[in-house]
Amino acid sequence: MKVLITVGPTAVPIDSVRVITNLSSGKLGKLLFEELKNRDAEVDLWLSEFVCWQGTERVGRFLFYDDLRTMIEGCKESYDWVLHCAAVSDFGVAPFAGKLNSNKDITLSLIRLEKLWPKLLDRTSRLVLFKLEDTLSESKREARQLLNKDNRIRIVIANTGLCSNYQSAIITRRGEYGPFYSREALAKELVSRVIEWED
16 A cells, blocks of 8 residues: 655745744654554655654655645655645745845735645545644534545544644544544554555
8 A cells, every 4th residue: 555644834935034834743644654654554755844753765845835735746656545634834925025124013914825635636546634623523514524525535534622632533424433532543543444445
């Protein structure tokens, strides 16, 4: 089985030295990688520069939203599964040239960015997405809506509590599983479902 995992946050530039990013740690992606390797899967890892991680030779690195988009668009590999854990920026700004003067207030206008997950469907017929909202019930509702967007989205992980009070659930067309109260428990169950999946 050949799997691609995208892990960690993307950033968008404000100026030549400042960025907007998010609080994703990449912990779940690391756990999924380790679980899949323990099950003898061939795993390619696309890892955010914000995530410190050693120990694998099949790593692609991205920092910015545009870097990840370029990696996806340039990818020629096909995968049995893609686990899209990367916390991709939802918003960008029109970046300023050079470094902004920090002695005055600046107003930024956020611009909604294109979702990157549809581009991954060219690389796989089995996609796992992740949906983070303020509550698990909100995340589940959004996850069910995502499943309806394309049949190749096989699983959506609904989750909440990015830094504390972590909760998640596995949402599929076959049913819902969980809740899980640790990333470790979710990683074990998700990898088992991916390995044992039958279309």
